[in-house]
Amino acid sequence: MKKKMLALSIATTLVSGSALAITPVHAAGNGPDVKGNETVQTAMLTTYDEMADFLKKEDARQDAMQLEVIGQSVKGRDLYLAKYITNPENPTILFLTQQHGNEAMTTEGALDYIKYLGSDSRKIQDMLKKVNILIVPMLNADGAMGDVNFPLDDYMASGRHLTRYNADRIDLNRDHVNKAAPETRALHEMVLSKYKVDYMIDFHHQGTQEDYYGKLTTGSILTPQNPDVDPQVALNSKKLATMLYQGIEPTGWSFILKYDEPSPNPNVASNAMALQYGISVMLFEMRGMADHSYEPYVLGQKSNGYIIKQAFLAMDSTAKAIADGTIKTADPAVYDKLPEQHYSYE
Numbered sequence: 001m002k003k004k005m006l007a008l009s010i011a012t013t014l015v016s017g018s019a020l021a022i023t024p025v026h027a028a029g030n031g032p033d034v035k036g037n038e039t040v041q042t043a044m045l046t047t048y049d050e051m052a053d054f055l056k057k058e059d060a061r062q063d064a065m066q067l068e069v070i071g072q073s074v075k076g077r078d079l080y081l082a083k084y085i086t087n088p089e090n091p092t093i094l095f096l097t098q099q100h101g102n103e104a105m106t107t108e109g110a111l112d113y114i115k116y117l118g119s120d121s122r123k124i125q126d127m128l129k130k131v132n133i134l135i136v137p138m139l140n141a142d143g144a145m146g147d148v149n150f151p152l153d154d155y156m157a158s159g160r161h162l163t164r165y166n167a168d169r170i171d172l173n174r175d176h177v178n179k180a181a182p183e184t185r186a187l188h189e190m191v192l193s194k195y196k197v198d199y200m201i202d203f204h205h206q207g208t209q210e211d212y213y214g215k216l217t218t219g220s221i222l223t224p225q226n227p228d229v230d231p232q233v234a235l236n237s238k239k240l241a242t243m244l245y246q247g248i249e250p251t252g253w254s255f256i257l258k259y260d261e262p263s264p265n266p267n268v269a270s271n272a273m274a275l276q277y278g279i280s281v282m283l284f285e286m287r288g289m290a291d292h293s294y295e296p297y298v299l300g301q302k303s304n305g306y307i308i309k310q311a312f313l314a315m316d317s318t319a320k321a322i323a324d325g326t327i328k329t330a331d332p333a334v335y336d337k338l339p340e341q342h343y344s345y346e
């Protein structure tokens with residue numbers, strides 16, 4: 001009951017305080033989904049090979065960046081870690097993308113961010129002196145390329161298919177206790193066990209129709225839900241979520257609420273990293289997937305731009321907040337008070 005009243009009061013605030021209410025055309029966050037009206041093309045998505053080339057080029061170009069191979073996928077693709085470590089004593093944040101291979105814009109955002117970190121800007125170089133940034137893009141490289149040991153014939157996209165699972169049909173984000181997949185093991189053995197990671201964002205995509213009383217969300221966030229997570233880790237996870245929210249919300253086009261399926265499952269990264277390593281972690285779900293057999297999950301390419309930007313801003317706002325220390329004074333209530341999104345698709 002209390003929850004419902006809170007939700008309603010926030011809804012009122014959103015409507016009365018929002019310019020979107022009088023915007024006649026679709027705001028970006030309400031951009032089109034598939035609904036049978038567009039052919040889903042995946043040709044514009046960065047391929048695994050293009051990503052590998054890009055990372056090697058940036059590694060050669062950027063002094064602050066080090067590129068490391070942390071292992072291989074089932075099909076033998078090298079898995080990469082892009083590291084920015086100026087001082088091991090600095091706080092460290094890890095950005096992980098595409099554990100689910102069909103959740104692709106998160107990697108596009110990560111590659112944009114890597115490029116951005118290589119600019120000559122004094123501001124960026126100063127930031128990198130105060131925070132260590134680890135980026136693992138496209139952990140599920142085989143799923144991202146549709147190079148798997150099971151059929152994807154009923155998937156929607158024309159061109160390359162992308163699937164949630166790894167080549168052996170393992171869901172990597174349910175594998176953080178068993179660590180049965182080589183991709184999961186690489187992440188744990190070569191990144192999580194090797195570096196002192198303080199913060200982490202696990203980037204995903206959800207369906208296209210999550211909303212709040214008719215207004216579609218551009219994304220949703222969730223901190224660890226397992227009751228055994230250390231309270232300080234849980235608190236710092238909320239502060240991380242608050243900094244992300246406050247970094248994206250002012251753009252005007254975003255609409256970020258809480259993820260609507262809170263789960264204590266210790267196999268998912270947003271609980272596992274907190275439980276196993278004491279990392280303050282959050283899940284960030286972007287709207288709509290690049291490919292799927294189930295149409296309401298597929299966003300289509302026309303909305304790619306703002307989703308990529310949303311992933312980029314999530315990385316930039318949280319890294320900055322850790323570097324300048326503002327994360328320490330972040331108000332966890334900003335996150336706590338966000339209502340849960342709905343799932344309205346029938």
Ligand SMILES: [Zn+2]
Nearest residue numbers: 100103204205
């Ligand atoms: Zn996912």
